[in-house]
Amino acid sequence: MGVARVELTEVERMCLAVPAMIVDRDEAGEMPMATVDWNGNRRRVSLAFTPQARVGQWVLVHVGVAIQVLDEVEAVASLAAWQEANPTDGGRW
Protein backbone atom coordinates (compact mmCIF):
# COMPACT_ATOMS: atom_id res chain seq x y z
CA MET A 1 0.00 0.00 0.00
CA GLY A 2 3.00 2.26 -0.40
CA VAL A 3 1.41 4.21 -3.22
CA ALA A 4 -1.83 4.71 -1.33
CA ARG A 5 0.11 6.05 1.63
CA VAL A 6 1.87 8.62 -0.54
CA GLU A 7 -1.43 9.74 -2.02
CA LEU A 8 -2.99 10.06 1.42
CA THR A 9 -0.18 12.35 2.46
CA GLU A 10 -0.97 14.44 -0.58
CA VAL A 11 -4.58 14.77 0.51
CA GLU A 12 -3.43 15.97 3.90
CA ARG A 13 -1.18 18.67 2.51
CA MET A 14 -2.73 22.01 3.11
CA CYS A 15 -2.19 23.66 -0.23
CA LEU A 16 -3.49 20.89 -2.36
CA ALA A 17 -6.97 20.82 -3.79
CA VAL A 18 -8.00 17.42 -5.10
CA PRO A 19 -10.83 16.25 -7.35
CA ALA A 20 -13.18 13.88 -5.54
CA MET A 21 -16.53 12.31 -6.36
CA ILE A 22 -19.57 12.86 -4.18
CA VAL A 23 -20.90 9.50 -2.98
CA ASP A 24 -23.41 10.76 -0.43
CA ARG A 25 -25.10 14.01 0.57
CA ASP A 26 -26.09 14.85 4.13
CA GLU A 27 -28.69 17.56 4.67
CA ALA A 28 -29.23 16.95 8.39
CA GLY A 29 -27.30 19.95 9.69
CA GLU A 30 -27.47 23.61 8.84
CA MET A 31 -24.60 23.28 6.40
CA PRO A 32 -24.91 20.85 3.49
CA MET A 33 -22.24 18.19 3.78
CA ALA A 34 -21.11 15.35 1.55
CA THR A 35 -19.03 12.24 1.68
CA VAL A 36 -16.52 12.24 -1.13
CA ASP A 37 -14.30 9.53 -2.52
CA TRP A 38 -10.83 10.21 -3.80
CA ASN A 39 -8.74 7.19 -4.79
CA GLY A 40 -10.59 5.13 -2.22
CA ASN A 41 -10.17 7.69 0.57
CA ARG A 42 -13.48 8.84 1.99
CA ARG A 43 -13.92 12.22 3.63
CA ARG A 44 -16.74 14.39 4.81
CA VAL A 45 -16.59 17.79 3.21
CA SER A 46 -18.66 20.95 3.35
CA LEU A 47 -20.84 21.90 0.37
CA ALA A 48 -21.39 25.43 1.70
CA PHE A 49 -19.87 26.90 -1.48
CA THR A 50 -21.24 24.28 -3.86
CA PRO A 51 -24.76 23.48 -2.59
CA GLN A 52 -25.83 22.55 -6.10
CA ALA A 53 -23.45 19.57 -6.26
CA ARG A 54 -25.17 16.20 -6.67
CA VAL A 55 -24.17 12.65 -5.87
CA GLY A 56 -22.00 11.36 -8.71
CA GLN A 57 -20.57 14.78 -9.54
CA TRP A 58 -16.94 15.63 -8.93
CA VAL A 59 -15.90 18.54 -6.77
CA LEU A 60 -12.59 20.22 -6.05
CA VAL A 61 -11.88 19.71 -2.35
CA HIS A 62 -9.57 21.98 -0.38
CA VAL A 63 -9.16 21.92 3.42
CA GLY A 64 -12.39 19.98 3.82
CA VAL A 65 -14.46 22.34 1.69
CA ALA A 66 -15.70 21.77 -1.87
CA ILE A 67 -14.68 24.99 -3.63
CA GLN A 68 -15.98 24.19 -7.11
CA VAL A 69 -18.01 21.62 -9.02
CA LEU A 70 -15.96 20.19 -11.87
CA ASP A 71 -17.46 20.60 -15.32
CA GLU A 72 -17.45 17.41 -17.33
CA VAL A 73 -18.33 19.06 -20.63
CA GLU A 74 -15.32 21.35 -20.32
CA ALA A 75 -13.10 18.46 -19.25
CA VAL A 76 -14.02 16.43 -22.33
CA ALA A 77 -13.62 19.46 -24.59
CA SER A 78 -10.17 20.29 -23.19
CA LEU A 79 -8.89 16.76 -23.57
CA ALA A 80 -10.25 16.56 -27.10
CA ALA A 81 -8.67 19.88 -28.08
CA TRP A 82 -5.30 18.89 -26.69
CA GLN A 83 -5.52 15.41 -28.22
CA GLU A 84 -5.97 17.04 -31.58
CA ALA A 85 -2.82 19.07 -31.15
CA ASN A 86 -0.84 18.23 -34.24
CA PRO A 87 2.68 19.59 -34.56
CA THR A 88 2.56 19.48 -38.34
CA ASP A 89 -0.85 20.67 -39.37
CA GLY A 90 -0.16 24.37 -39.07
CA GLY A 91 -3.57 24.99 -37.58
CA ARG A 92 -4.27 26.38 -34.17
CA TRP A 93 -2.22 23.58 -32.71
Place this chain on the structure above:
Amino acid sequence: MSTARFDPGCWRDPALARRLLQRIADVCAQAGWGEAGRPPLVVMEICGTHTMAIARWGLRSLLPSGLRLISGPGCPVCVTDDGQMDEMMALARRPGVIVATYGDLLKVPDSRGQTLAQARAAGADVRVVYSPLEAVELARQLPERQVVLLGVGFETTAPGAALAVVQAKAMGVNNFFLYSAHRLTPPAMRALLSTGEQRIDAFLIPGHVSAVLGERAFAFLAEEFGCGAVVAGFEPVDILAALLQIVEEAAAHPVAELLAVGEARRDRPAVCGNAQRVVHNEYRRAVRPEGNPRAQELMERVFRVVDADWRGLGRIPASGLALRPEWRAWDAQIRWDLRLDIPPLPSSSPPPTTLPPSATCLDKRATSGCRCGHVLRGVITPPECPLFGRVCTPLQPRGPCMVSSEGACAAYYRYEWRQDLAGG
Protein backbone atom coordinates in the same frame (compact mmCIF):
# COMPACT_ATOMS: atom_id res chain seq x y z
CA MET B 1 -23.60 10.31 -14.03
CA SER B 2 -20.01 11.43 -14.13
CA THR B 3 -17.31 9.19 -15.37
CA ALA B 4 -13.79 9.14 -14.03
CA ARG B 5 -13.03 11.99 -16.42
CA PHE B 6 -11.60 13.96 -13.54
CA ASP B 7 -9.32 11.26 -12.32
CA PRO B 8 -5.77 12.64 -12.42
CA GLY B 9 -4.76 9.76 -14.70
CA CYS B 10 -6.61 11.38 -17.62
CA TRP B 11 -4.35 14.38 -17.29
CA ARG B 12 -1.12 12.43 -17.04
CA ASP B 13 -1.26 10.73 -20.43
CA PRO B 14 2.36 10.39 -21.61
CA ALA B 15 1.44 10.37 -25.31
CA LEU B 16 -0.53 13.58 -24.96
CA ALA B 17 2.23 15.16 -22.89
CA ARG B 18 4.81 14.27 -25.54
CA ARG B 19 2.66 15.79 -28.24
CA LEU B 20 2.29 19.05 -26.32
CA LEU B 21 6.02 19.10 -25.55
CA GLN B 22 6.87 18.64 -29.21
CA ARG B 23 4.64 21.52 -30.20
CA ILE B 24 6.16 23.74 -27.50
CA ALA B 25 9.65 22.84 -28.76
CA ASP B 26 8.65 23.62 -32.35
CA VAL B 27 7.25 27.03 -31.46
CA CYS B 28 10.31 27.90 -29.35
CA ALA B 29 12.69 26.82 -32.11
CA GLN B 30 10.86 28.91 -34.68
CA ALA B 31 10.84 31.94 -32.40
CA GLY B 32 14.56 31.55 -31.71
CA TRP B 33 14.35 32.29 -27.99
CA GLY B 34 17.52 31.47 -26.12
CA GLU B 35 19.53 31.32 -29.34
CA ALA B 36 22.06 33.66 -30.90
CA GLY B 37 22.10 36.07 -28.01
CA ARG B 38 18.35 36.24 -27.71
CA PRO B 39 17.05 35.77 -24.18
CA PRO B 40 14.76 32.88 -23.33
CA LEU B 41 11.08 33.37 -22.68
CA VAL B 42 10.59 33.63 -18.90
CA VAL B 43 7.45 32.18 -17.35
CA MET B 44 6.78 32.46 -13.64
CA GLU B 45 4.56 30.12 -11.69
CA ILE B 46 3.26 31.64 -8.48
CA CYS B 47 1.59 28.67 -6.91
CA GLY B 48 3.43 26.21 -4.71
CA THR B 49 1.42 23.36 -6.16
CA HIS B 50 2.59 24.33 -9.65
CA THR B 51 6.17 24.47 -8.35
CA MET B 52 5.79 20.98 -6.94
CA ALA B 53 4.10 19.58 -10.03
CA ILE B 54 6.71 21.01 -12.42
CA ALA B 55 9.50 19.51 -10.28
CA ARG B 56 7.76 16.22 -9.59
CA TRP B 57 7.00 15.50 -13.24
CA GLY B 58 10.42 16.66 -14.37
CA LEU B 59 8.90 19.16 -16.78
CA ARG B 60 11.78 21.62 -16.55
CA SER B 61 14.20 19.08 -17.95
CA LEU B 62 11.83 18.28 -20.83
CA LEU B 63 11.26 21.83 -21.97
CA PRO B 64 13.45 23.53 -24.58
CA SER B 65 16.16 25.92 -23.37
CA GLY B 66 14.31 28.82 -24.95
CA LEU B 67 11.62 28.53 -22.30
CA ARG B 68 12.65 29.23 -18.72
CA LEU B 69 10.38 28.51 -15.77
CA ILE B 70 10.93 30.41 -12.54
CA SER B 71 9.11 30.20 -9.22
CA GLY B 72 7.49 33.12 -7.46
CA PRO B 73 6.00 33.82 -4.03
CA GLY B 74 3.44 31.05 -4.28
CA CYS B 75 3.91 29.15 -1.06
CA PRO B 76 1.77 30.63 1.72
CA VAL B 77 3.91 29.12 4.45
CA CYS B 78 7.04 30.55 2.85
CA VAL B 79 5.74 34.10 2.54
CA THR B 80 4.45 34.24 6.13
CA ASP B 81 6.84 36.70 7.74
CA ASP B 82 8.76 36.26 10.96
CA GLY B 83 6.54 38.69 12.86
CA GLN B 84 3.51 36.50 12.31
CA MET B 85 5.42 33.31 13.04
CA ASP B 86 6.48 34.88 16.35
CA GLU B 87 2.87 35.72 17.17
CA MET B 88 1.74 32.20 16.38
CA MET B 89 4.47 30.83 18.62
CA ALA B 90 3.41 33.19 21.40
CA LEU B 91 -0.16 31.91 21.08
CA ALA B 92 1.02 28.30 21.24
CA ARG B 93 2.86 28.98 24.49
CA ARG B 94 -0.18 30.45 26.26
CA PRO B 95 -1.61 28.21 28.98
CA GLY B 96 -5.06 26.92 28.09
CA VAL B 97 -4.67 27.64 24.40
CA ILE B 98 -4.84 24.92 21.78
CA VAL B 99 -3.29 25.93 18.49
CA ALA B 100 -4.86 24.20 15.50
CA THR B 101 -2.71 24.33 12.41
CA TYR B 102 -2.20 22.82 8.99
CA GLY B 103 0.75 20.43 9.09
CA ASP B 104 2.83 22.57 6.74
CA LEU B 105 3.45 25.19 9.44
CA LEU B 106 4.84 22.86 12.10
CA LYS B 107 8.49 23.10 11.12
CA VAL B 108 8.70 26.76 10.07
CA PRO B 109 11.13 28.59 12.36
CA ASP B 110 10.22 31.88 14.01
CA SER B 111 12.70 34.74 14.38
CA ARG B 112 14.53 32.83 17.11
CA GLY B 113 14.66 29.62 15.14
CA GLN B 114 11.95 27.96 17.23
CA THR B 115 9.20 25.92 15.58
CA LEU B 116 5.68 24.91 16.52
CA ALA B 117 6.87 21.29 16.50
CA GLN B 118 9.47 22.17 19.13
CA ALA B 119 6.90 24.09 21.15
CA ARG B 120 4.68 21.02 21.04
CA ALA B 121 7.52 18.82 22.25
CA ALA B 122 8.01 21.29 25.10
CA GLY B 123 4.39 20.93 26.18
CA ALA B 124 2.40 23.35 24.05
CA ASP B 125 -0.91 21.97 22.80
CA VAL B 126 -0.46 22.13 19.02
CA ARG B 127 -2.84 20.04 16.94
CA VAL B 128 -2.73 19.40 13.22
CA VAL B 129 -6.08 19.75 11.50
CA TYR B 130 -7.00 19.02 7.92
CA SER B 131 -9.92 21.44 7.79
CA PRO B 132 -10.76 24.69 9.59
CA LEU B 133 -14.12 23.13 10.47
CA GLU B 134 -12.28 20.51 12.55
CA ALA B 135 -10.90 23.30 14.70
CA VAL B 136 -14.43 24.59 15.38
CA GLU B 137 -15.52 21.08 16.32
CA LEU B 138 -12.51 20.77 18.62
CA ALA B 139 -13.50 23.99 20.36
CA ARG B 140 -17.06 22.75 20.76
CA GLN B 141 -15.83 19.57 22.40
CA LEU B 142 -13.45 21.40 24.75
CA PRO B 143 -15.40 24.45 26.00
CA GLU B 144 -12.91 25.11 28.81
CA ARG B 145 -10.06 25.60 26.31
CA GLN B 146 -9.38 28.30 23.74
CA VAL B 147 -8.81 26.93 20.25
CA VAL B 148 -6.94 29.15 17.80
CA LEU B 149 -6.86 28.22 14.12
CA LEU B 150 -3.70 29.47 12.42
CA GLY B 151 -5.14 30.74 9.17
CA VAL B 152 -2.44 30.65 6.54
CA GLY B 153 -3.08 30.49 2.83
CA PHE B 154 -4.25 32.36 -0.24
CA GLU B 155 -7.72 32.88 -1.69
CA THR B 156 -8.23 29.14 -2.06
CA THR B 157 -7.89 28.60 1.68
CA ALA B 158 -9.38 31.81 3.06
CA PRO B 159 -13.03 30.92 2.25
CA GLY B 160 -12.73 27.81 4.43
CA ALA B 161 -11.44 29.92 7.31
CA ALA B 162 -14.31 32.36 6.82
CA LEU B 163 -16.70 29.42 6.86
CA ALA B 164 -15.23 28.24 10.16
CA VAL B 165 -15.81 31.64 11.77
CA VAL B 166 -19.40 31.78 10.54
CA GLN B 167 -19.95 28.21 11.70
CA ALA B 168 -18.54 29.01 15.15
CA LYS B 169 -21.00 31.88 15.46
CA ALA B 170 -23.92 29.75 14.23
CA MET B 171 -23.08 27.01 16.72
CA GLY B 172 -22.51 29.44 19.58
CA VAL B 173 -18.88 28.35 19.90
CA ASN B 174 -17.20 31.29 21.56
CA ASN B 175 -13.90 29.63 22.39
CA PHE B 176 -12.85 29.34 18.75
CA PHE B 177 -10.57 32.04 17.34
CA LEU B 178 -9.00 32.66 13.97
CA TYR B 179 -5.51 34.05 13.61
CA SER B 180 -5.64 35.34 10.06
CA ALA B 181 -2.38 35.44 8.16
CA HIS B 182 -4.20 35.00 4.87
CA ARG B 183 -2.71 36.63 1.80
CA LEU B 184 -4.00 37.77 -1.58
CA THR B 185 -2.14 36.73 -4.72
CA PRO B 186 -2.92 39.49 -7.26
CA PRO B 187 -1.29 42.29 -5.18
CA ALA B 188 1.89 40.23 -4.81
CA MET B 189 2.08 39.72 -8.57
CA ARG B 190 1.59 43.41 -9.10
CA ALA B 191 4.34 44.19 -6.59
CA LEU B 192 6.72 41.77 -8.28
CA LEU B 193 6.13 43.26 -11.71
CA SER B 194 6.51 46.78 -10.36
CA THR B 195 10.03 46.12 -9.11
CA GLY B 196 11.36 45.38 -12.58
CA GLU B 197 13.91 43.27 -10.74
CA GLN B 198 13.50 40.31 -13.02
CA ARG B 199 11.99 39.92 -16.45
CA ILE B 200 8.73 38.00 -16.50
CA ASP B 201 7.13 37.48 -19.90
CA ALA B 202 4.18 35.43 -18.74
CA PHE B 203 2.55 33.89 -15.73
CA LEU B 204 1.09 30.48 -15.07
CA ILE B 205 -1.92 31.61 -13.06
CA PRO B 206 -2.84 29.48 -10.06
CA GLY B 207 -5.81 27.32 -11.00
CA HIS B 208 -7.31 26.90 -7.58
CA VAL B 209 -7.10 30.53 -6.58
CA SER B 210 -8.85 31.17 -9.90
CA ALA B 211 -11.49 28.55 -9.11
CA VAL B 212 -12.52 30.87 -6.26
CA LEU B 213 -11.75 34.32 -7.69
CA GLY B 214 -12.40 33.70 -11.37
CA GLU B 215 -9.97 34.50 -14.15
CA ARG B 216 -10.94 38.20 -14.18
CA ALA B 217 -8.95 38.72 -10.98
CA PHE B 218 -5.79 38.34 -13.05
CA ALA B 219 -6.82 40.42 -16.04
CA PHE B 220 -4.55 43.26 -14.88
CA LEU B 221 -1.50 41.16 -15.76
CA ALA B 222 -2.51 41.28 -19.38
CA GLU B 223 -4.26 44.64 -19.46
CA GLU B 224 -1.82 46.75 -17.44
CA PHE B 225 1.47 44.92 -17.81
CA GLY B 226 1.04 43.22 -21.15
CA CYS B 227 2.17 39.91 -19.69
CA GLY B 228 1.05 36.57 -20.96
CA ALA B 229 -1.38 35.11 -18.44
CA VAL B 230 -2.80 31.62 -18.61
CA VAL B 231 -4.81 29.88 -15.90
CA ALA B 232 -3.39 26.40 -15.47
CA GLY B 233 -4.38 23.20 -13.71
CA PHE B 234 -1.92 21.04 -11.86
CA GLU B 235 -1.48 17.85 -13.81
CA PRO B 236 1.37 17.63 -16.33
CA VAL B 237 -0.93 17.88 -19.34
CA ASP B 238 -2.64 20.93 -17.80
CA ILE B 239 0.68 22.68 -17.30
CA LEU B 240 2.01 21.80 -20.75
CA ALA B 241 -1.19 22.97 -22.44
CA ALA B 242 -0.93 26.29 -20.61
CA LEU B 243 2.73 26.65 -21.58
CA LEU B 244 1.85 25.93 -25.20
CA GLN B 245 -0.76 28.67 -25.08
CA ILE B 246 1.86 31.04 -23.66
CA VAL B 247 4.56 30.30 -26.24
CA GLU B 248 2.13 30.41 -29.17
CA GLU B 249 0.87 33.80 -28.13
CA ALA B 250 4.37 35.10 -27.48
CA ALA B 251 5.59 33.84 -30.84
CA ALA B 252 2.70 35.49 -32.61
CA HIS B 253 3.53 38.86 -31.09
CA PRO B 254 7.28 39.49 -30.85
CA VAL B 255 8.20 42.46 -28.74
CA ALA B 256 9.71 44.47 -31.58
CA GLU B 257 6.37 44.44 -33.32
CA LEU B 258 4.57 45.43 -30.15
CA LEU B 259 7.00 48.26 -29.48
CA ALA B 260 6.40 49.55 -32.97
CA VAL B 261 2.68 49.81 -32.33
CA GLY B 262 3.15 51.11 -28.81
CA GLU B 263 1.78 47.98 -27.22
CA ALA B 264 4.78 47.06 -25.10
CA ARG B 265 6.21 49.05 -22.25
CA ARG B 266 9.71 50.26 -22.96
CA ASP B 267 10.51 50.41 -19.25
CA ARG B 268 9.78 46.71 -18.89
CA PRO B 269 11.74 45.02 -21.59
CA ALA B 270 10.12 41.76 -22.48
CA VAL B 271 10.66 39.21 -25.14
CA CYS B 272 7.03 39.16 -26.01
CA GLY B 273 3.82 40.81 -25.19
CA ASN B 274 0.23 39.85 -24.73
CA ALA B 275 -1.22 41.71 -27.66
CA GLN B 276 -4.75 40.51 -27.07
CA ARG B 277 -4.61 41.70 -23.48
CA VAL B 278 -6.67 38.80 -22.25
CA VAL B 279 -6.24 36.10 -19.69
CA HIS B 280 -6.53 32.63 -21.16
CA ASN B 281 -8.03 29.76 -19.24
CA GLU B 282 -6.63 26.29 -19.82
CA TYR B 283 -8.28 24.88 -16.68
CA ARG B 284 -11.87 25.19 -17.77
CA ARG B 285 -13.12 22.14 -15.96
CA ALA B 286 -12.52 23.92 -12.64
CA VAL B 287 -12.33 27.63 -13.39
CA ARG B 288 -15.33 29.67 -14.47
CA PRO B 289 -14.94 33.32 -15.48
CA GLU B 290 -16.81 34.43 -12.36
CA GLY B 291 -15.10 31.98 -9.99
CA ASN B 292 -17.18 30.85 -7.05
CA PRO B 293 -19.40 33.79 -6.04
CA ARG B 294 -20.55 32.07 -2.83
CA ALA B 295 -16.99 31.71 -1.60
CA GLN B 296 -16.21 35.31 -2.60
CA GLU B 297 -19.27 36.63 -0.78
CA LEU B 298 -18.40 34.84 2.42
CA MET B 299 -14.80 36.08 2.30
CA GLU B 300 -16.14 39.60 1.78
CA ARG B 301 -18.55 39.22 4.71
CA VAL B 302 -15.92 37.98 7.15
CA PHE B 303 -12.67 39.59 6.05
CA ARG B 304 -11.43 43.04 5.24
CA VAL B 305 -8.39 43.77 3.13
CA VAL B 306 -5.33 45.05 4.96
CA ASP B 307 -1.69 45.75 4.18
CA ALA B 308 0.51 42.77 4.88
CA ASP B 309 4.18 41.93 5.27
CA TRP B 310 5.50 39.25 2.95
CA ARG B 311 8.76 37.48 3.46
CA GLY B 312 11.00 38.52 0.61
CA LEU B 313 8.64 41.19 -0.66
CA GLY B 314 8.18 43.49 2.30
CA ARG B 315 4.95 45.30 3.01
CA ILE B 316 2.47 45.10 0.15
CA PRO B 317 -0.58 47.36 0.25
CA ALA B 318 -3.97 45.67 0.40
CA SER B 319 -2.51 42.18 0.21
CA GLY B 320 -3.73 40.52 3.40
CA LEU B 321 -6.98 39.56 5.08
CA ALA B 322 -8.02 40.40 8.65
CA LEU B 323 -11.36 39.75 10.30
CA ARG B 324 -13.91 42.54 10.04
CA PRO B 325 -14.74 44.35 13.30
CA GLU B 326 -18.12 42.62 13.59
CA TRP B 327 -16.28 39.30 13.95
CA ARG B 328 -13.88 40.56 16.62
CA ALA B 329 -15.20 38.08 19.17
CA TRP B 330 -13.54 35.34 17.07
CA ASP B 331 -10.41 37.29 16.20
CA ALA B 332 -7.27 35.95 17.90
CA GLN B 333 -5.33 39.10 17.03
CA ILE B 334 -7.83 41.19 19.01
CA ARG B 335 -8.48 38.65 21.77
CA TRP B 336 -4.78 38.60 22.64
CA ASP B 337 -3.99 42.13 21.47
CA LEU B 338 -1.34 40.82 19.11
CA ARG B 339 -0.61 43.53 16.60
CA LEU B 340 -1.23 47.08 15.65
CA ASP B 341 -4.05 47.49 13.24
CA ILE B 342 -2.89 48.58 9.82
CA PRO B 343 -5.72 50.34 8.01
CA PRO B 344 -6.14 49.50 4.34
CA LEU B 345 -5.29 52.05 1.72
CA PRO B 346 -8.24 53.79 0.15
CA SER B 347 -9.21 51.61 -2.76
CA SER B 348 -8.99 54.54 -5.14
CA SER B 349 -5.33 55.22 -4.51
CA PRO B 350 -2.86 53.62 -6.89
CA PRO B 351 -0.81 50.87 -5.32
CA PRO B 352 2.64 52.26 -4.53
CA THR B 353 4.40 48.99 -4.92
CA THR B 354 8.02 49.94 -4.91
CA LEU B 355 9.75 47.39 -2.81
CA PRO B 356 12.37 48.35 -0.28
CA PRO B 357 15.76 47.38 -1.71
CA SER B 358 16.52 45.56 1.50
CA ALA B 359 13.46 43.34 1.29
CA THR B 360 15.46 40.16 1.16
CA CYS B 361 14.75 37.89 4.08
CA LEU B 362 13.45 40.62 6.35
CA ASP B 363 14.76 38.69 9.27
CA LYS B 364 17.82 37.47 11.00
CA ARG B 365 18.26 34.67 8.52
CA ALA B 366 19.25 37.28 5.95
CA THR B 367 22.60 37.59 7.68
CA SER B 368 23.06 33.84 7.84
CA GLY B 369 23.24 33.58 4.06
CA CYS B 370 19.68 32.35 3.49
CA ARG B 371 18.42 33.82 0.23
CA CYS B 372 14.79 32.87 0.68
CA GLY B 373 13.72 36.37 -0.29
CA HIS B 374 15.47 36.19 -3.65
CA VAL B 375 14.03 32.75 -4.29
CA LEU B 376 10.52 34.00 -3.52
CA ARG B 377 10.92 36.84 -6.01
CA GLY B 378 12.27 34.58 -8.72
CA VAL B 379 15.58 36.45 -8.78
CA ILE B 380 17.57 33.28 -8.19
CA THR B 381 16.76 29.60 -8.43
CA PRO B 382 17.22 27.56 -5.24
CA PRO B 383 20.55 25.96 -6.26
CA GLU B 384 22.01 29.46 -6.64
CA CYS B 385 21.72 29.95 -2.87
CA PRO B 386 25.03 29.09 -1.20
CA LEU B 387 23.25 27.20 1.58
CA PHE B 388 21.10 25.03 -0.70
CA GLY B 389 21.74 21.32 -0.32
CA ARG B 390 24.88 21.94 1.72
CA VAL B 391 23.77 23.24 5.10
CA CYS B 392 20.08 23.77 4.22
CA THR B 393 18.16 20.54 3.59
CA PRO B 394 14.61 19.38 4.31
CA LEU B 395 15.87 17.68 7.48
CA GLN B 396 17.77 20.77 8.65
CA PRO B 397 16.06 23.67 6.88
CA ARG B 398 17.47 27.16 7.30
CA GLY B 399 14.63 28.96 5.58
CA PRO B 400 10.91 28.52 4.97
CA CYS B 401 11.32 27.70 1.27
CA MET B 402 13.05 24.48 2.33
CA VAL B 403 10.61 23.76 5.17
CA SER B 404 7.34 23.70 3.34
CA SER B 405 6.66 20.81 1.02
CA GLU B 406 5.41 23.41 -1.47
CA GLY B 407 8.45 25.64 -1.16
CA ALA B 408 10.63 26.09 -4.21
CA CYS B 409 13.77 24.96 -2.36
CA ALA B 410 12.09 21.79 -1.07
CA ALA B 411 10.78 20.99 -4.55
CA TYR B 412 14.19 21.52 -6.14
CA TYR B 413 15.93 19.53 -3.43
CA ARG B 414 13.59 16.61 -3.72
CA TYR B 415 13.40 16.39 -7.49
CA GLU B 416 15.92 18.56 -9.29
CA TRP B 417 18.98 19.53 -7.30
CA ARG B 418 21.35 16.83 -8.50
CA GLN B 419 20.85 17.88 -12.06
CA ASP B 420 21.23 21.57 -11.24
CA LEU B 421 24.28 21.16 -9.05
CA ALA B 422 25.93 18.89 -11.57
CA GLY B 423 25.54 21.65 -14.11
CA GLY B 424 27.01 24.25 -11.79
